[in-house]
Amino acid sequence: MKTRTPWRPLLRNELLVDHIPMVPWILGGAYCLGNWFLAGWAPLAMLTNLCQGDIAAFFSSFGNVCFPFLFLWLFIVLMWIGTKTVPGVVPMATYEFYFTRAIARRSFYRARMMVLGAVVLGPLVLNLFVALRSPDLVLKPGDSPALSKHGEPLDSYLRAFPGAHPKVVRPSLANQKVHELVRLEVEGLPAITTPSLANQEVHELVLPRATLVYAAWLLWGGTLGLLAMQCYCACMAKHVSRRFGSVLIFAGLPFLPAVFLLVFFHDLTTALAEANFLFFANHWAALALAVAVAIPGVEWLAERRFDELEIS
Amino acid sequence: MDPYIIETKNVSRSFGKNPAVQNLNLRVRRGSIYGFLGRNGAGKTTALKMLAGLLWPDAGEIRVNGVAPAQFTVQDRWKIGYVSEKQILMPGMRVAALLQFSSQFYPGWDFGVCERMLRRFKIDPQKRIKTLSQGTARQVALLLALAQKPDLLILDEPAANLDVVARRDFLDEMLQLLREEGKTALLSSHILSDVERVADEIGILVRGKLKISEPLDHLKETVKQARFFGFARGLDTFAVPEAFRLTKTRDEALATLRIQDDTTLPKLAAAHQCQYELIHLNLEDIFVEIVREGEE
Numbered sequence: 156m157k158t159r160t161p162w163r164p165l166l167r168n169e170l171l172v173d174h175i176p177m178v179p180w181i182l183g184g185a186y187c188l189g190n191w192f193l194a195g196w197a198p199l200a201m202l203t204n205l206c207q208g209d210i211a212a213f214f215s216s217f218g219n220v221c222f223p224f225l226f227l228w229l230f231i232v233l234m235w236i237g238t239k240t241v242p243g244v245v246p247m248a249t250y251e252f253y254f255t256r257a258i259a260r261r262s263f264y265r266a267r268m269m270v271l272g273a274v275v276l277g278p279l280v281l282n283l284f285v286a287l288r289s290p291d292l293v294l295k296p297g298d299s300p301a302l303s304k305h306g307e308p309l310d311s312y313l314r315a316f317p318g319a320h321p322k323v324v325r326p327s328l329a330n331q332k333v334h335e336l337v338r339l340e341v342e343g344l345p346a347i348t349t350p351s352l353a354n355q356e357v358h359e360l361v362l363p364r365a366t367l368v369y370a371a372w373l374l375w376g377g378t379l380g381l382l383a384m385q386c387y388c389a390c391m392a393k394h395v396s397r398r399f400g401s402v403l404i405f406a407g408l409p410f411l412p413a414v415f416l417l418v419f420f421h422d423l424t425t426a427l428a429e430a431n432f433l434f435f436a437n438h439w440a441a442l443a444l445a446v447a448v449a450i451p452g453v454e455w456l457a458e459r460r461f462d463e464l465e466i467s
Numbered sequence: 468m469d470p471y472i473i474e475t476k477n478v479s480r481s482f483g484k485n486p487a488v489q490n491l492n493l494r495v496r497r498g499s500i501y502g503f504l505g506r507n508g509a510g511k512t513t514a515l516k517m518l519a520g521l522l523w524p525d526a527g528e529i530r531v532n533g534v535a536p537a538q539f540t541v542q543d544r545w546k547i548g549y550v551s552e553k554q555i556l557m558p559g560m561r562v563a564a565l566l567q568f569s570s571q572f573y574p575g576w577d578f579g580v581c582e583r584m585l586r587r588f589k590i591d592p593q594k595r596i597k598t599l600s601q602g603t604a605r606q607v608a609l610l611l612a613l614a615q616k617p618d619l620l621i622l623d624e625p626a627a628n629l630d631v632v633a634r635r636d637f638l639d640e641m642l643q644l645l646r647e648e649g650k651t652a653l654l655s656s657h658i659l660s661d662v663e664r665v666a667d668e669i670g671i672l673v674r675g676k677l678k679i680s681e682p683l684d685h686l687k688e689t690v691k692q693a694r695f696f697g698f699a700r701g702l703d704t705f706a707v708p709e710a711f712r713l714t715k716t717r718d719e720a721l722a723t724l725r726i727q728d729d730t731t732l733p734k735l736a737a738a739h740q741c742q743y744e745l746i747h748l749n750l751e752d753i754f755v756e757i758v759r760e761g762e763e
Contacts, residue, residue, distance in 0.1 A: 158540065158541050158542050159541065160541055160572065161571050161572065163571075164568055164571040164572070167568075168557075168568060171559070173559075173560050173561070173564035173565075173567075173568065174557060174559035174560055175559055246555060249555050251521060251551050251553075251554065251555070252554065252555060252556060252557075254520070254521055255519050255520075255521065255544075255547075255549040255551070256544065256569065256572050257541045257542075257544035257545045257572040257573055257615075258541070258544075258572055259540075259541050463523075465521065465522050465523060466516070466521040466522070467482070467516070467521075467522060
């Protein structure tokens with residue numbers, strides 16, 4: 156006789172298929188899917204469009220927002236996992252129904268995390284596929300916050316991307332004019348066009364497969380963040396009661412050190428994003444393997460803790 | 468097969484420093500309807516949740532269908548229906564969708580019971596749970612528990628929020644199902660007239676301790692109230708050590724006690740040189756007397 160919990164109804168339930176009338180479900184789904192694709196495209200778009208594929212310029216411009224954004228993202232993920240797996244965050248009685256049906260708690264938990272993982276990490280996986288067909292990234296060494304801050308040699312990038320090769324670019328006059336205008340306006344000087352640099356050459360370092368590494372880095376970081384939040388929820392679940400204060404502590408606890416880090420080590424966090432990217436680029440195989448091994452480990456721990464939860 | 472579907476040995480559970488259940492030794496016979504009674508806060512819900520595998524005991528051992536709730540498998544869950552005191556169903560789901568969702572987890576799901584009860588309770592299956600009244604949502608929860616055809620039904624205040632007619636209908640349906648197929652039910656309720664109507668056995672929980680656990684008929688036959696009057700030497704020294712409760716007025720005493728045999732009361736009256744009158748009690752009276760034990 157079949158003794159396993161059927162997956163189909165659990166997944167349908169997690170996707171709220173029968174919970175919402177069909178038209179709002181389709182409209183809501185389309186809206187979420189749109190955002191989902193947008194979120195998948197955004198990290199690469201920031202790099203390739205806003206920074207013209209210059210990785211160092213990207214970290215220079217957005218390095219300081221990387222961590223606040225990461226913590227915001229982690230907070231959203233935490234609250235999402237919390238509402239799905241921590242009975243104290245939502246009324247306990249909603250769990251009572253599931254926990255007293257012929258549903259294996261572990262299957263129920265796995266179904267929840269599967270849907271949640273697909274929604275959270277899906278855009279980053281999508282990003283990885285887009286990266287396969289994106290142009291190579293380049294590096295203008297003077298733009299790198301990590302390199303300029305710590306005076307590290309260019310070797311970091313060369314080590315991470317062994318196939319890197321220099322490229323000489325002669326900027327068009329039109330581009331130069333725009334750059335000059337922007338620079339002068341920013342500096343508060345009158346916008347005067349100076350067509351003097353037309354024959355000046357710019358040296359760039361082309362980093363082959365860096366786009367893919369960048370997308371993989373985001374996916375790796377996202378997976379690590381998701382696992383960390385899953386682990387945190389699994390360990391905290393039985394300590395979170397329905398009191399508002401308890402939920403507040405649960406939600407705020409992992410982010411207090413983050414806020415401290417951001418406020419007091421602002422300069423460091425700017426360079427940290429790039430340093431982290433370079434570290435990943437240098438050891439991507441080992442780091443990816445570590446996360447791949449951690450996934451079943453964390454899932455096992457979290458399912459076990461979920462299995463032991465009490466509903467009072 | 469074990470004659471008892473539920474068996475607990477010295478089960479205790481506390482919340483912080485507050486003991487909710489203390490040394491609970493409960494045995495529920497297969498095929499019986501067991502009325503689990505107690506005042507608010509007596510520990511009924513905690514005990515039922517431990518039996519349903521929602522809470523774990525601090526000490527002691529629980530066996531439901533021969534299995535400890537912590538080890539319940541999906542197969543074990545097929546055999547246990549549970550309706551909690553404050554059951555929340557998925558508010559956005561239609562009744563029909565909820566029945567369909569639940570049916571997929573039970574191989575023995577009985578759509579016939581669903582149809583019969585939907586008709587009997589006059590529930591529109593196309594309505595969403597959030598649009599139902601509290602009582603109707605409760606009926607749906609009960610329907611879900613009955614349709615899975617469990618060996619054991621654990622019902623915590625099943626008739627709360629139901630009107631008299633719906634309550635009667637539910638009890639009839641439950642009785643029909645249980646009697647036809649020799650199933651067992653453990654139900655807690657504050658509506659003692661309902662319990663008296665359906666229960667075979669009664670357990671009374673007082674401050675977390677099981678005070679009484681016996682067949683209802685035996686309880687009603689043996690627990691009586693006696694009015695003692697016409698004391699020749701006054702009633703200052705009058706005492707009934709085995710009484711659940713003894714109330715004295717100026718010239719008479721009222722004792723609720725278990726009468727072991729026909730000689731108990733005559734002996735007591737002769738010893739105190741008084742007369743007595745026997746008063747038969749219904750379940751509600753017995754319950755009140757027992758939970759008030761020790762009160763003057």
